Amino acid sequence: MKKFFISKSRRLRSTPFTSRIEDQGVKSYTVYNHMLLPTTFSSVEEEYLHLKKDVQVWDVSVQREIEVSGKDSQQLVQLMTCRDLSNSKIGSCYYVPLVDANGGMLNDPLIYKLNDDKWRICIADSDVLLFAKGIAGSKNLKVNIFETNISTLAIQGPKSFKLMEEIFGKEITELKFFKFNFFNFKNNKYLISRSGFSKQGGYEVHVEDIKAGLLLYDHLFNIGNKYNLKPGAPNHAERIEGGLLSYGNDMLITDNPYECGFEKSVNLDTNINFLGKESLKKIKDKGITRKLVGVKIDTKELSLSDTELLDINSQIIGELRSAAFSPKFNKIVGISMIKNEFSQITTKFQIKVDKKYVSGEVTNLPIT
Amino acid sequence: MKKFFISKSRRLRSTPFTSRIEDQGVKSYTVYNHMLLPTTFSSVEEEYLHLKKDVQVWDVSVQREIEVSGKDSQQLVQLMTCRDLSNSKIGSCYYVPLVDANGGMLNDPLIYKLNDDKWRICIADSDVLLFAKGIAGSKNLKVNIFETNISTLAIQGPKSFKLMEEIFGKEITELKFFKFNFFNFKNNKYLISRSGFSKQGGYEVHVEDIKAGLLLYDHLFNIGNKYNLKPGAPNHAERIEGGLLSYGNDMLITDNPYECGFEKSVNLDTNINFLGKESLKKIKDKGITRKLVGVKIDTKELSLSDTELLDINSQIIGELRSAAFSPKFNKIVGISMIKNEFSQITTKFQIKVDKKYVSGEVTNLPIT
Numbered sequence: 001m002k003k004f005f006i007s008k009s010r011r012l013r014s015t016p017f018t019s020r021i022e023d024q025g026v027k028s029y030t031v032y033n034h035m036l037l038p039t040t041f042s043s044v045e046e047e048y049l050h051l052k053k054d055v056q057v058w059d060v061s062v063q064r065e066i067e068v069s070g071k072d073s074q075q076l077v078q079l080m081t082c083r084d085l086s087n088s089k090i091g092s093c094y095y096v097p098l099v100d101a102n103g104g105m106l107n108d109p110l111i112y113k114l115n116d117d118k119w120r121i122c123i124a125d126s127d128v129l130l131f132a133k134g135i136a137g138s139k140n141l142k143v144n145i146f147e148t149n150i151s152t153l154a155i156q157g158p159k160s161f162k163l164m165e166e167i168f169g170k171e172i173t174e175l176k177f178f179k180f181n182f183f184n185f186k187n188n189k190y191l192i193s194r195s196g197f198s199k200q201g202g203y204e205v206h207v208e209d210i211k212a213g214l215l216l217y218d219h220l221f222n223i224g225n226k227y228n229l230k231p232g233a234p235n236h237a238e239r240i241e242g243g244l245l246s247y248g249n250d251m252l253i254t255d256n257p258y259e260c261g262f263e264k265s266v267n268l269d270t271n272i273n274f275l276g277k278e279s280l281k282k283i284k285d286k287g288i289t290r291k292l293v294g295v296k297i298d299t300k301e302l303s304l305s306d307t308e309l310l311d312i313n314s315q316i317i318g319e320l321r322s323a324a325f326s327p328k329f330n331k332i333v334g335i336s337m338i339k340n341e342f343s344q345i346t347t348k349f350q351i352k353v354d355k356k357y358v359s360g361e362v363t364n365l366p367i368t
Numbered sequence: 369m370k371k372f373f374i375s376k377s378r379r380l381r382s383t384p385f386t387s388r389i390e391d392q393g394v395k396s397y398t399v400y401n402h403m404l405l406p407t408t409f410s411s412v413e414e415e416y417l418h419l420k421k422d423v424q425v426w427d428v429s430v431q432r433e434i435e436v437s438g439k440d441s442q443q444l445v446q447l448m449t450c451r452d453l454s455n456s457k458i459g460s461c462y463y464v465p466l467v468d469a470n471g472g473m474l475n476d477p478l479i480y481k482l483n484d485d486k487w488r489i490c491i492a493d494s495d496v497l498l499f500a501k502g503i504a505g506s507k508n509l510k511v512n513i514f515e516t517n518i519s520t521l522a523i524q525g526p527k528s529f530k531l532m533e534e535i536f537g538k539e540i541t542e543l544k545f546f547k548f549n550f551f552n553f554k555n556n557k558y559l560i561s562r563s564g565f566s567k568q569g570g571y572e573v574h575v576e577d578i579k580a581g582l583l584l585y586d587h588l589f590n591i592g593n594k595y596n597l598k599p600g601a602p603n604h605a606e607r608i609e610g611g612l613l614s615y616g617n618d619m620l621i622t623d624n625p626y627e628c629g630f631e632k633s634v635n636l637d638t639n640i641n642f643l644g645k646e647s648l649k650k651i652k653d654k655g656i657t658r659k660l661v662g663v664k665i666d667t668k669e670l671s672l673s674d675t676e677l678l679d680i681n682s683q684i685i686g687e688l689r690s691a692a693f694s695p696k697f698n699k700i701v702g703i704s705m706i707k708n709e710f711s712q713i714t715t716k717f718q719i720k721v722d723k724k725y726v727s728g729e730v731t732n733l734p735i736t
Binding site for chain 2: 004
């Protein structure tokens, strides 16, 4: 495959860690929320194997955090999502689908409840800030909404627990999944959650003070050798196998939460008010005709230029949305939107790769 | 400066012309509205000189078009902008600042009025779709809003008029600036506007049908030799000299339209209703303390890592937001947000470039 350079500009924002990761040999970037996200240092296969065995630090500052505070903040946050947040707890993170008035997917953020009138929406790649501002401005809500300067470091991999224990003490190993708290290191306070875009376990450090962030970054690499710590990045093969969805790849505004496997996060029977409620009731009554599934494809390379899944009669039955070479299965793994009648595990399909057809099959998601 | 590759994925959408421009030797991309925007084919200097002399075709499909139709469409479009659109005309384009309830800049699109209840908002790099959906969903407006599949080809440069006349006939040379109409070629109808992100003159072809778009693309290059037609891209030096602003570079949500030079597009004394009206009244009454200006800097290369403009006492007086080497002036030209008292033409300043200070001065915008 041909390779192309990225043209940097102020519009593609750097992060506080960009100069560090460039010194550490980052090779490529993608752009996410108008910001640079490093993608490879060595090779995606090497990094896949390393992530599953050791521990990596990722600069995921692109997971921008939209802060909503003020008297009407819970009302605003709830208006954006079909998941009932009325019993949400301070110190917890909530993975929620954001939906428009048609029930279409706008984003799938992790929402942090800091207190009853202060929330942070840690977003995937779309400008949730503009959606929030459109609603708040129209309804004259008493809220303050802005994109924070928070930059996030993800510490991911099986050795992340020992590494973080060495820095923050035993207490951090007791933090439960999707909980967050404040932890100290050298007189700096860090908001840390047990979360991250891998299935290998780990933490996310939400850095508000750049100096404190760089201090921690350098300390991690100073002591990291004994854990075989390396810089890394979200790994497509690992996250696809883990069933972690990527907005813009696997989900679009033209999909609804039922199609994307969020049925447990669609709460239509409670008193909550959100923009897409009436639409989602209709969608539920009518039923969906397609859904996201895992797939395995019998090839090692695939460019996502042809994405149609075909049945044996060459009829289109679905669409490939993400794909990556899996060292574990020694073939391509992916995520597809597929018609209901073809969504059963082990269903076979064909896909065009470089002008010839290769076979694939539907699998569970996560792919095991 | 170090160079980095771009990691492609479905999330960074290709355009119908991507395979063409890759065959034509595109070297680098940026990402804009979640889509690939080609940036260089040869070198930015060569392309600058060529654009001012001949004619280029640009794949600017990234200028995504949000269509708003239905009974309340004019109301919705007006709610987003401080420019009075009540006397707008079918067949015209309107360059408008979009503002939030605080009067902050959200985007600076060109709005096309197709008829009284059908508009297309041709956007800069932010998800205006989500802002529109937030407002429409909150106010229960009778509108249909979606991102179209339109892909735009810009034909820019002094020879664009002759080239387009050969294809579409004399009529197209009579199209006035910021007007659009439908033109025919080989039984296909194209919506074409006299517009584009350069000051060299030209057109934008808004392609709805991909086949018709590719037919036109190939025809342009088939006959283009006698006009010295080349593939190109928006050129930072040319657009900075021309005073064309870039959202995300020169303007941010923390700026207001007065600071960005849009005072003529802020209509506070008419009956129109838009989200930022009360805030902009307050901002106007209070007056602004800084504004966008042109700058020239006495160096040939600059990385935008240090962007503070300093006075002779090393006090910060402004911020450099865009910069590019100008073959015309043989130095860097740029756009800066600067304190009022330093905004006069020929005011001198200093800026740090690679650890040493170089001098610069405030200029007119456009920079002549």
